[in-house]
Amino acid sequence: MPTDKTLSLAEAMTRYVRDGQTVAMEGFGHLVPTAAAHEIIRQGVTGLTLARMTGDTLVDQLLAAGCVTKLISSFVGNSSAGSLHELRRRIEHHDPEPLEFEEYSHGGMVARYAAGAAKLPFAPIRSYTGSDLVALNPQIKSVTDPYGGGEIHVVPALNPDVSIIHAQRADRAGNVQAWGMLGVQQEVAFAGGSVIVTVEEVVDDDVVRSDPNRTIVPSHVVDAVVVCPRGAHPAPVQGYYDRDDRFQREWSERARDAAALRAWIDRHIRGTEDHAGFIASLGEGYWDRLEIDEQLSTPVDYGRRR
Amino acid sequence: MPTDKTLSLAEAMTRYVRDGQTVAMEGFGHLVPTAAAHEIIRQGVTGLTLARMTGDTLVDQLLAAGCVTKLISSFVGNSSAGSLHELRRRIEHHDPEPLEFEEYSHGGMVARYAAGAAKLPFAPIRSYTGSDLVALNPQIKSVTDPYGGGEIHVVPALNPDVSIIHAQRADRAGNVQAWGMLGVQQEVAFAGGSVIVTVEEVVDDDVVRSDPNRTIVPSHVVDAVVVCPRGAHPAPVQGYYDRDDRFQREWSERARDAAALRAWIDRHIRGTEDHAGFIASLGEGYWDRLEIDEQLSTPVDYGRRR
Amino acid sequence: MTDTTSSELLAVTAARELARRRVVFAGHGLPTLAVSLAQRTVSPEIEIVYESGVTGAHPVDLPQSIADSMLVTGAECVLGMPQLFSYVLQGRRIDVGFLGAAQIDRYGGLNSSIIGDWAKPKARLPGSGGAIEVMANAGEIFVVMRRHTARTFVEELDFCTSPSPRRAREAGGGVQPHGKGVTRVITDLGIMARDGIDDELELVAVHPGVTAEQVRAATGWDLKVADDLAELAPPSGDELRLLREELDPNRIYLR
């Protein structure tokens, strides 16, 4: 008799996300929790420390909307599509204000989340010797290998107050299933104090239970399940829709102009009720380009006792 | 144009397993590489350091056959089916000779393999404070948390010379797919110097490629793929056959008598050509009891660009 | 429903103690049965996590071991052991862990490794398995012992596999346990309980017909007895019917 954890996006954010918290939003170019970021903007949350390995439009939007005072990240370009100009204005010109930036490499961020998930104080890593990142970030420390291997760098565990991920599907209890590129979705969920999962669809228990190896996060870790179709746009969702490259490229252009960027946020995010409203605001027929065809996996046999 | 890595079981063992090596054979009550252990016995390999988290009939057999001088493990009972009497004779009575035993907890062994896979010198773990295992095993050491959390225990990486696992299927290049209980199959493979994978069946590339998330070990990590149906018996293989509980219980009885155990090994292992011969030696109709019915997973959509 | 067996008594008693618990780590044997019974009686929302990585199992049959592949069929999730040990167990997701042992001491320290001399033991037992991690990381530990004797409830462990929080504090030099250690020991004679780090196990309840003196005589140390020592209600007809007819009709664990 599992608990039904489904909430609306607005309810989930109201209940779990507070001003000043450390919020991790992960998804490595895939399964990005964009809709959740938009809702944070709609609710006017402020003072967040945002943890996100890969800076992208989501980060630029949260910065421009004034939600974020500190960023923890390992990459702040906009994939192959250009720069994040709002982020650059904050860092290069302190415009409209400085941005505190705690910087790692991808390997360091992955290790931080994994240590957080495992409630370990730190994780050793073979990186960083000779990198200026060590001087820039005093959180990168080292320990002595007690087996005689000398010094090795370590990074501290990252345990966000709230972890937010997107996935293909979940049941109502919060067993989350995902496929395609999985990034650190599992680690960031286990590392989080509260865990919000937005999904393309909520499915019957039977669907989840037909393939338990597909579950990347078990229900006892999840606080809220939010049905949010197209919730990762402009990132893709394997089997659901394609990456919106045009949007990414246009963003890099648009964000060069701080006023234009803010007008866009006012219109498309603050000016819409919810994520369905956001998608509608992109215009009639916008989604056609992102539709994909079906290619199903071959089922595997789990077997049952005679 | 991938390399075809399929070999016969005898070829794979001849090529990769040498006297005196550290050999890890993993599978946590499921996907146990039993057939590979039998072939090691047939080939008369000696002086092995055997790494295996869960002692079971495979361990008792390798000990009785004189293959193993040292064991690295975290559990040396025979699941719920009783004791491993050959192992107990070795440890309790040094009969026929002592057994060096490097002992950890399951969490410690898991951490050792994960560190080995990651080529880290050690892994921190929140266990062991106050356990006599620390006095028994000087390899369990500690480091000081540089973030102020005090001392924390660490275990050393485990990088076996050879890692052997069983799985449901692979392609000829060595992309290994498995489902059901996955234990440490992925970690021990990545930690191994050479990697041998026995599988229930070799499948067409298309089958593997229809579901890339099902691949737990990619081809570039694997040295040999061995087709070996029923290769995990008496352990089960999800979707292929059931656990042979009767065999496990009978083993505990049989192994009480050192001579009877050796006679069994001579007849069923040394007295058979290969694993098919071993299975045949169990008797006509033996397998009927272990057959299971089909229960397929619901396919997922990977999608393709239009 | 007379002739309650000792196994049935233990399963029913353990199941009742699981009221209001949420995520339980169960080894094979009686704990599996106790959790299944709790699911059907006092704690419908309880979820079992198995050492083999299975969570949210819905087995059609009683599993024959924690690594029974039939536990996976129809389960909600199966995790690899790194995830299970690092993220679930060490990640403090477990409310109650069940452990067994060959010896237990007054603070709930457990020996599942060695009887006698370490170098050449009288009996080599299975060892830790995941017990050290369960003890250190679960919120609390329930121990089920089929036979309450002075050889099992000892003044001093031959080997301390899974230390009590008190012993961990004394040892120092490492991470202290997250949870309370052993809070319940359920035996064929009754229930012992403890709570704080310096609390000893105290006899809090006995099965019908058992006296406190009987339990003290079967314990290798000077066992404390609660002022308000309770007598446990015998298994109800409903509990026994569920166990015998639905949960373990082949008496795999009810041996």
Add this chain to the structure above:
Amino acid sequence: MTDTTSSELLAVTAARELARRRVVFAGHGLPTLAVSLAQRTVSPEIEIVYESGVTGAHPVDLPQSIADSMLVTGAECVLGMPQLFSYVLQGRRIDVGFLGAAQIDRYGGLNSSIIGDWAKPKARLPGSGGAIEVMANAGEIFVVMRRHTARTFVEELDFCTSPSPRRAREAGGGVQPHGKGVTRVITDLGIMARDGIDDELELVAVHPGVTAEQVRAATGWDLKVADDLAELAPPSGDELRLLREELDPNRIYLR
């Protein structure tokens, strides 16, 4: 096939350098294209590993980014990032890693983080991503630079993101890199190579029509030139046809 573009030149040159390499870690852009070309020409057994965790990709189209979900469809394997970074990359499974950078120094140290002052930089670049791990753990590193200038090939990096092995040795106090660091820098002017820890990048080949002096002038340090400086064969008709007609007909990376 005249009018070879600079991108085509770079892709062809990089592909040829991949002969006899086995497992390649490719970032998006020209490296992806170069590896695809190598697969079709000099190194049929080459396997690409993407930062997003995909191995053995068989994309029907050229992927638009390393996180293009179409890379997964029909791939042999997709790993999570912990597996990718810990087991594949740090696990030393990569023979060649491709990296880009805004600045490179004579020992192959790379800056992809900051131009100017750290606290208030002139330009904030993307940062490491996985570059620090690729540099430290791949057997060797290939760098492809679209434009060879003295602003890019610098005497001193504004910020050292991914250190050369020589710099790592000087820094001490941590794990030394597994591989050789940068062994090839492929630019629109030619190829620079180095091998040992104390070796500087040396100009070993120039594209047709380029002189050593031209390359030295476009380099911010006193660039060594190999005694047996070679002239690179121009892209063949076959190579150009593969690139233009089969691998990148929409000129996504051949811009």
